[in-house]
Amino acid sequence: xxxxxxxxxxxxxxxxxxxxxxxxxxxxxxxxxxxxxxxxxxxxxxxxxxxxxxxxxxxxxxxxxxxxxxxxxxxxxxxxxxxxxxxxxxxxxxxxxxxxxxxxxxxxxxxxxxxxxxxxxxxxxxxxxxxxxxxxxxxxxxxxxxxxxxxxxxxxxxxxxxxxxxxxxxxxxxxxxxxxxxxxxxxxxxxxxxxxxxxxxxxxxxxxxxxxxxxxxxxxxxxxxxxxxxxxxxxxxxxxxxxxxxxxxxxxxxxxxxxxxxxxxxxxxxxxxxxxxxxxxxxxxxxxxxxxxxxxxxxxxxxxxxxxxxxxxxxxxx
Amino acid sequence: xxxxxxxxxxxxxxxxxxxxxxxxxxxxxxxxxxxxxxxxxxxxxxxxxxxxxxxxxxxxxxxxxxxxxxxxxxxxxxxxxxxxxxxxxxxxxxxxxxxxxxxxxxxxxxxxxxxxxxxxxxxxxxxxxxxxxxxxxxxxxxxxxxxxxxxxxxxxxxxxxxxxxxxxxxxxxxxxxxxxxxxxxxxxxxxxxxxxxxxxxxxxxxxxxxxxxxxxxxxxxxxxxxxxxxxxxxxxxxxxxxxxxxxxxxxxxxxxxxxxxxxxxxxxxxxxxxxxxxxxxxxxxxxxxxxxxxxxxxxxxxxxxxxxxxxxxxxxxxxxxxxxxxxxxxxxxxxxxxx
Numbered sequence: 001x002x003x004x005x006x007x008x009x010x011x012x013x014x015x016x017x018x019x020x021x022x023x024x025x026x027x028x029x030x031x032x033x034x035x036x037x038x039x040x041x042x043x044x045x046x047x048x049x050x051x052x053x054x055x056x057x058x059x060x061x062x063x064x065x066x067x068x069x070x071x072x073x074x075x076x077x078x079x080x081x082x083x084x085x086x087x088x089x090x091x092x093x094x095x096x097x098x099x100x101x102x103x104x105x106x107x108x109x110x111x112x113x114x115x116x117x118x119x120x121x122x123x124x125x126x127x128x129x130x131x132x133x134x135x136x137x138x139x140x141x142x143x144x145x146x147x148x149x150x151x152x153x154x155x156x157x158x159x160x161x162x163x164x165x166x167x168x169x170x171x172x173x174x175x176x177x178x179x180x181x182x183x184x185x186x187x188x189x190x191x192x193x194x195x196x197x198x199x200x201x202x203x204x205x206x207x208x209x210x211x212x213x214x215x216x217x218x219x220x221x222x223x224x225x226x227x228x229x230x231x232x233x234x235x236x237x238x239x240x241x242x243x244x245x246x247x248x249x250x251x252x253x254x255x256x257x258x259x260x261x262x263x264x265x266x267x268x269x270x271x272x273x274x275x276x277x278x279x280x281x282x283x284x285x286x287x288x289x290x291x292x293x294x295x296x297x298x299x300x301x302x303x304x305x306x307x308x309x310x311x312x313x314x315x316x317x318x
Numbered sequence: 319x320x321x322x323x324x325x326x327x328x329x330x331x332x333x334x335x336x337x338x339x340x341x342x343x344x345x346x347x348x349x350x351x352x353x354x355x356x357x358x359x360x361x362x363x364x365x366x367x368x369x370x371x372x373x374x375x376x377x378x379x380x381x382x383x384x385x386x387x388x389x390x391x392x393x394x395x396x397x398x399x400x401x402x403x404x405x406x407x408x409x410x411x412x413x414x415x416x417x418x419x420x421x422x423x424x425x426x427x428x429x430x431x432x433x434x435x436x437x438x439x440x441x442x443x444x445x446x447x448x449x450x451x452x453x454x455x456x457x458x459x460x461x462x463x464x465x466x467x468x469x470x471x472x473x474x475x476x477x478x479x480x481x482x483x484x485x486x487x488x489x490x491x492x493x494x495x496x497x498x499x500x501x502x503x504x505x506x507x508x509x510x511x512x513x514x515x516x517x518x519x520x521x522x523x524x525x526x527x528x529x530x531x532x533x534x535x536x537x538x539x540x541x542x543x544x545x546x547x548x549x550x551x552x553x554x555x556x557x558x559x560x561x562x563x564x565x566x567x568x569x570x571x572x573x574x575x576x577x578x579x580x581x582x583x584x585x586x587x588x589x590x591x592x593x594x595x596x597x598x599x600x601x602x603x604x605x606x607x608x609x610x611x612x613x614x615x616x617x618x619x620x621x622x623x624x625x626x627x628x629x630x631x632x633x634x635x636x637x638x639x640x641x642x643x644x645x646x647x648x649x650x651x652x653x654x655x656x657x
Contacts, residue, residue, distance in 0.1 A: 199438050199439075200433040200434075200435060200438045200439035201438065201439050201440055201441040203394075203399055203431075203433070203439075204431065204433060204439055204499075204502065205441075205452075206399055207397050207399060207426065207429075207430060207431045208426055208430070208452065208453040208456060208502070208505075208506065209422070209423045209426030209427070209453075209456055209457065209506075210452070210456055214456075219441055219444075222441075222443040222444075223441070223442065223443050
């Protein structure tokens with residue numbers, strides 16, 4: 001089975017009986033991508049997820065124009081204002097910072113972390129998975145045992161440890177999250193490559209003298225894109241959650257920068273007096289992660305309607 | 319055992335050595351059988367067990383035998399798609415078996431393969447144009463506009479047209495896909511093409527088209543074929559000489575007409591008697607039915623591999639491996655009893 005067994009049979013409905021290579025072209029068929037897109041659009045959850053995610057992306061991009069206040073501006077005279085206090089729509093926190101503005105700026109951080117961690121870890125995972133699956137043997141054993149080891153370490157503690165040792169800069173946070181989340185992709189890509197390696201078109205490429213590197217990058221990866229894209233999408237959600245958790249613990253994004261996790265952490269102290277302070281960032285995290293997961297599931301069933309949605313292992317295994 | 323086979327073919331090769339395109343000597347391809355946690359090798363599948371044959375320029379050598387006898391593996395070992403366990407592969411006087419993948423590259427232009435399954439042999443994500451132009455680009459056979467020209471030439475050669483270039487494989491039928499596979503193989507202007515059951519996945523009506531195409535191309539481009547098949551009538555039609563394989567070894571080689579008219583090896587006799595033929599009423603063809611199954615290639619019988627199922631088996635057959643003997647006119651058979 002190739003990576004994307006889409007549209008085999010119904011599409012090969014071609015022109016001439018007996019497969020005569022006649023001059024008459026087969027009726028123009030829809031491209032594979034077009035078919036998948038149509039199936040995606042028919043899935044209401046996926047479309048809703050896409051709309052919500054796009055909304056948050058736009059908000060993040062234009063945060064500086066939308067936000068009424070500087071998110072780091074401290075004004076102790078107006079601290080702990082409740083919901084709907086004049087210019088401060090959602091109130092202010094204990095230092096008098098505008099919660100609405102902070103939410104907007106936090107979306108930048110969360111989305112940036114989500115997308116870049118997903119991108120980097122998918123890149124690493126694909127590379128390692130591809131090399132393992134293609135070459136097999138010692139290389140495969142080496143990388144797969146590495147995956148096993150990393151998977152058996154409690155990653156939350158590994159992340160905390162590394163951030164504690166190296167300090168918490170934004171770039172470092174992304175690197176550390178990416179370096180501890182590529183294993184699922186590597187496994188998946190390896191599995192796909194083990195299948196693809198045996199296909200005759202790969203053998204044909206070898207027989208033609210195509211180099212190993214070109215076979216991997218040109219012939220095989222394009223047949224493994226579907227599971228990779230699905231995984232990358234679902235991983236965005238996981239990365240956002242991880243960032244939130246680390247920031248909540250005070251190891252992620254540091255003030256004056258802000259993120260949803262950090263806001264949650266601040267709100268903790270005022271749970272009894274002003275619980276809404278925790279609800280706003282919590283709701284944002286929930287909605288974005290849910291949207292991303294719906295999109296991932298939607299893509300999955302759009303490109304491969306026959307296969308059940310396969311979820312990647314949740315980070316930190318709980 | 320196999321040494322005697324090698325001696326024989328070497329003796330022959332020296333006589334008309336100049337003219338041999340491909341000389342395969344005592345080729346062996348074993349696959350390890352691994353078991354347990356430690357992946358210990360507990361045995362070997364002797365897929366190809368000492369095969370020797372030669373291919374002359376411009377000829378078609380048919381390679382027949384039932385499923386699992388090692389025909390396909392032989393073809394792939396020659397191209398080093400699997401690394402042969404031992405033996406020699408001599409192409410135009412050059413030993414290929416020792417070459418590294420890099421050293422093999424120039425020979426990739428000379429030897430090509432056409433696969434059995436036209437559905438899995440074309441990358442579903444690549445345009446026909448990319449499939450055919452890739453070998454041209456890899457071997458720098460043309461540049462710029464020359465690539466386009468060459469691709470259209472090749473499509474034309476295999477009976478497709480230039481409109482087909484900008485399509486994906488799934489838009490074609492089996493026969494058309496096989497033509498694309500042929501075009502890809504011919505893109506590097508090879509001299510020897512290994513046809514690995516190129517028609518057995520196709521409809522009977524389309525089989526004839528592809529066979530005719532292969533024959534036309536052979537005449538036009540002076541190709542040599544190793545034609546692997548299990549359909550004896552197809553092989554009879556296209557081959558100049560035919561080699562019959564049983565359980566990893568060649569049991570008989572002869573000019574096509576001679577082999578079909580007068581098979582010397584009991585296995586070939588049984589195989590040929592299994593060809594279905596229209597019956598004239600009253601005349602019943604005698605069919606030789608073999609007893610039992612093909613023995614496992616992990617543990618093949620000693621001596622002649624066929625002795626467990628042979629009607630004429632004698633004591634010597636289970637003891638000594640029969641060499642490929644020349645029975646006159648280049649008709650070789652590996653049987654103690656053949657005359």
